[in-house]
Amino acid sequence: MKISIDAGDIGQLAAAWEQVPNVVEAELVATTYEAEMLLEREIKEDTPVGATSSLRQSIHSEAPRTLANTVIGVVGTSSMHALPVELGTRPHFPPVEPLIDWVQAKLDIRDEEQATGVALAIARKIAVRGTLGVGMFHRNFHQLRPQIDRMYEEARKRIAEGLLHV
Secondary structure, eight states: OOOOOOOSOHHHHHHHHHHOHHHHHHHHHHHHHHHHHHHHHHHHHHSOOTTSSHHHHHOEEEEEEEETTEEEEEEEOOOTTHHHHHHEEOSOOOOHHHHHHHHHHHSOOOOHHHHHHHHHHHHHHHHHHOEEOOOHHHHHHHHHHHHHHHHHHHHHHHHHHHHHTO
């Protein structure tokens, strides 16, 4: 999933990038980093822990990069089960072993036979209904979008002010 944020009047930014590229890049990199940190924190808070906190711990932001007069920021994860958690799943029969771990950790059922029975019941339910998506990335981005837009508008103003002093 790719999401773009317009930092305001693109013509004005393009002209500023030509005149004072270091000022523009520094402002946009700093703002992108701030937006990434905000998104990462909120997404992690909304990410389910499951039997372990591996999904939550896998969510990270990358240092903003500049490519062809564009600053790119990324908040993501390489976890294989992030997409099914984010979007949910259609009905399917999931592997039972991870469900046994989940039952033992979340429901505190230590008896192996009982945990296996509960895990199989959960797997059968998923086979009929699928799973609901949590939407931690999507929901947080859309909830924070106005705040992030304001951050970029402020950066655009600082860039314009910087042009007055050049």
